[in-house]
Amino acid sequence: MTRPSTEPLPAPRRSWRRLVQSFAGALLASSALVAHASDWPERPIRLIVPFPTGGATDVISRLIAESAAKELNTNIVVDNRTGAGGTIGSGEVARSKPDGYTLLFTTSSTHAIAPHLYKSLPYDAEKDFTPIAHLGDAASVLLVNPSVPAQTLPELIDYARAHPDELNYASSGNGTIVHLGTEAFLNQANIVMSHVPYRGTGQGINDMLGGSIHVLLDAIPTGMPYVKSGQLRALAVTGPQRSPLAPDLPTFQESGLPGYESVTWFGLYAPAGLPDDIRDKAYQAFAHAIQDPNVRSRLQTLGVDQPRSTSREDFIALVREDSARWQSLIKLTGIQIQ
Structure with missing residues (x-):
């Protein structure tokens, strides 16, 4: 009686061919991604603002975007996607492709406050976004x-x-x-x-x-x-220091409420998974935009102060600190939105 062989059968040539083709395809896809990232931007960028046209956030975003577009040598088209306290537009960005052509200009309302107010959101404020830069504060x-x-x-x-x-x-x-x-x-x-x-x-x-x-x-x-x-x-x-627009007015802290501060920050985000070199290019363009003397002057008239730091790491820390502070207050007061 002949026993079945225990030696492994040789893999069919077709399987090896498929393996080589898959590996080659992965290499091509990887090289294509690198090329895409290094050439960004090759077409206009959509900047979603999740608040109404003509409002403070809209006006500020357009001012900064106009300057950043010049450095990136492309058009930045502001797209107002409003509703539910800014969470609808933010959710749209979270679901977008992380290729640098959809960015979000938003405030503390959508990323430090909304996660603690709403029972459900169309995004996770930390996991679904790539933080890029802190661009200003308004008391x-x-x-x-x-x-x-x-x-x-x-x-x-x-x-x-x-x-x-x-x-x-x-x-x-x-x-x-x-x-x-x-x-x-x-x-x-x-x-x-x-x-x-x-x-x-x-x-x-x-x-x-x-x-x-x-x-x-x-x-x-x-x-x-x-x-x-x-x-x-x-x-x-309400800011940590007096405002140039009202230099004679004291802060809340100077008026006997130590530690009190209520400031709206403005920041730039992209969908999670944005390649690092695109993130860095976007950061450089927008960070340079708020340093432009004409932009800085106009931001001051709008009550927007320069951030102490625009670095990504400091921005992440700021949002987390702000989020924890508002979460504590919301729990204390029981404020909630369905």
Whole structure:
């Protein structure tokens, strides 16, 4: 009786041919990716801004993108994809191909606040994006109606404690940084005010001028004209230092609230998986854009300060720190958006 052989059968030549072809294909794909990355950009770049046209983020993004496009020798087309507090546009970028032709210009709202406010998001703020650069910061100013008998922040706090059911404050909507920044102030000062949410601070300003709103955190460039005209009173700014647009106004920290800060940061992202050399090219172009004297001057008039650092590592650390701070406040106050 003949026993079956235990020697392995030789692999068919067709299998070897397929293996060689697969290996060659992988090499070609790899070399094509490298060539693609080194030649980027070869066509216009789409910069998604997840907030409305004409708003502060839109205006700032277009200003910076125009300068960055010159350095990259291509067009950067701003595409406003709005809705759900910026999370719809951010989700679209997260699902995009990581080839450098879809970028995201966004704020702390989508990456430091939204992950703790919404029960579900169309993206993971850390895993689904490649952070590129921190491009600016914008503080706010605390405005009060002249009917409020307070000339300073400590006087406002004392008045609110003595009249716990009297004052209300406006915001640009539930879960916005205006809402959270005010709640952080109330929590640290241990005072109570009623929240009146609007679809934007412009509506809140109108009611404030009419006397039905008492307190509002607003962008410095839009709020200060009402102060200069005598229609509203400004008490303090929310940044870590005084604003060049209102140098006589103290910060919250100078006014007796140590550690208080509420600043909107602006940053550039790409989908996760972006090749490093494309990331570095994009970083260089946008970081150089905010150093351009004309761009810097115009950003200052918009209330946007230069970041202390634009490096990717510092940007990642900033977002994580900011995220942890807002997460703590949201848990403390129980604020949530469905």
